[in-house]
Amino acid sequence: MSRWGVYIAVVTLLLLVAPGLVSGQEVDEVKYAVMSNGSDALIPLLFLSYWPYCPPLSGIDCNNATTGEVLGGSSYLLYFNGSRLYLLNFTPAFTTLYPNYTSLLDLHLHGARFINGSWYLNITFYPPMAEVSGVYRFNPSKFCIEPTNISWFQLSTGEIKDEIDGWRIELQSKSFENWDYANVSDIWVTMSKTALRWSPGPTEVVNSSVFPIYFILKKGKQVWNITLLYLNLNTTREDFTGPAKAYWFPKNVEIANVTVCRSANVEFPITALRVDGVYRGRRGVILVVNYEVLSPKTRPWKPLNNTLVPNLVSYYLFYVSKDGPYFLSDYPEEPVVKFEDGFWRFKLHLWNGSVENVTFNPASLNKPNVSPVEVPNVSIEWASVRAGNLTVSYPAEFLGYSWGCNYTLEIQNRKILRVLPYVPFAVGVNGRFYPLFKPAKVTSQPVPPKVDLNFTTAMSTTLGKTTAKTICGPGFMVILAVAAIVLKRLRKWGE
Known part of the structure; x- marks a missing residue:
């Protein structure tokens, strides 16, 4: 090509791109919502960049344009755990779930709902x-998702709250729109007054090329500003190459790679435990633990969608003092417990069919010598009760355990609601936790030492006689083993 040919080509190129060389002409729109369950929040965010509609060779001067066009945009999903902000990267999960696709360009969150302790997301991947x-279930503790076989319209609305851990949420620029059931903030900003002529939205002219997008948390007089990203309002069409030029996230925003949740291989039968009764004395607490051995009614290969039925129901009696827990015994029906005149009095249904009245004095007990354990910080609810200077804590939910597995099953309405990292069924004694059961084949076994209860009065309903007995020794264990087999029965659980 001759020198004149090169010159003509360069001039032609400049004429084609000249209308877009003006900086600061763009209008940026950012929509976001803070979808909170009261303790953490999901934040969908949509960024769009508009420019005046003045294509090359159209004869339209960009400074006199009357309409705008979208030059670029992208959407994100962030997660806020109450103290830290995470930018969720769904590419690992998407390419695992859909191996025919090797990359993910974008995603859009249509809605997020918090139902029965779990987040459900309605997502379109692009x-x-x-x-x-x-529709996917999202586990924020592991940053993983799993697909569900339910329709978004089959889900309840859940509950979206306007606070996080007692801090009230305030949006930057609240609009009339909703993101599912959450309020939306819709911000339009530019540095050019000329852009007001063609901007398609209610645009604000700002005097800085760096503009923050944020929401505010308020508690009393305290104010906490959570910045989501910063806009760069001083770009041109030529250097608008996507997120690297248009905006950036704050340094304290951590990228979290979202993976696919591993389905638990639940082995049956499972042991399910729940504290059904709590009784306070002067220096100790009696716990009555509902102990059930559960199996699936149908479809054992789909444990999370199964109705579970009990094969054996019994009640374990524990005494908890400042030294730790003691195991008293187990019974086929829930004991009647009273604390009177400084003594514990029990009415016990024994495995041989008799009913016995027992007086228990813990004053002569030796230390149980049970070692404390670490309890992981996972989302189960703990309840507590006080007796004098003693604070006793225990799981408030029905927890299940499969033999040989390192996870905990949360059970509600006769179904496995979710799978959690292994949490021992433990009792807290002034902040230190002691296990009540240890995993064993098929069923779980008590950890604390066994305390022999001496019957001061015995009223046998089987023979109509009054006898004095002591529950201890190998003979009783044989009775237990035989009775457990004979008394296995199906019983409506939860009624």
């Missing part, structure tokens, strides 16, 4: 030249 939609 790989190149395609889209994939579905």
Whole structure:
């Protein structure tokens, strides 16, 4: 090509791109919502950049344009755990769930709902030249998702709250729109007054090229500003190459790679435990633990969707003092417990069919010598009761355990609601936790030492005689073993 040819080509190129060389002409729109369950929040965010509609060779001067066009945009999902902000990267999970696609260009969150302790997300993924939609369960403790086989319209609305851990949420620029059931903040900003002529939204002219997008948490006179990202309002069409030029996230925003949750291989039968009765004395507490051995009614290969039925129901009696827990015994029906005149009095249904009245004095007990354990900080609820200077804590939910597995099953309405990292069924004594059961084949076994209860009066309903007995020794264990087999029965659970 001759020198004149090169010159003509360069001039032609400059004429084509000249209308877009003006900086600061863009209008940026950012929509976001803070979808909180009261303790943490999901934050969908949509960024769009508008420019005046003045294509090359159209004869339209960009400074006199009357309409705008979208030059670029992207959407994100952030997670706020009450103290830290995470930018969720769904590419690892998407490419695992859909191996036919090797990359993920974008995603859009249609809605998020918090139902029965779990987040459900309605997401459309956008790989190149395609889209994939579905409802997924999100586990923020592991940053993982799993697909569900339910429709978004089958889900309840859940509850979206306007606070996080007691801090009231205030949006930057509240609009009339909703993101599912959450309020939306919609911000339009530019540095050019000329842009007001063609901008498609209610745009504010700002005097700085760096503009923060944020929401505010308030508690009394305290104010906490949570910045989501910073906009760069001083770009041109030529250097607008996507997120690297248009905006950036704060340094304290951590990228979290979202993976696919591993389905638990639940082995049956499982042991399910719950504290059904709590009784306070002067220096100790009696716990009555509902102990059930559960099996699936049907479809054992789908444990999370199964109705579980009990094969054996019994009640374990524990005494808890400042030294730790003691195991008293187990019974086929819930004991009647009273604390009177400084003594514990029990009415016990024994495995041989008799009913016995027992007086228990813990004053002569030796230390149980049970070692404390670490309890992981996972989302189960703990209840507590005080007796004098003693604070006793215990799990408030029905927890299940499969033999040989390192996870805990949370059970509600006769179904496994979710799978958690292994949490021992333990009792807290002034902040130190002691296990009540240890995993064993098929069923779990008590950890604390056994305390022999001496019957001061015995009223046998089987023979109509009054006898004095002591529950201890190998003979009783044989009775237990035989009775456990004979008394196995199906019984409505939860009624």
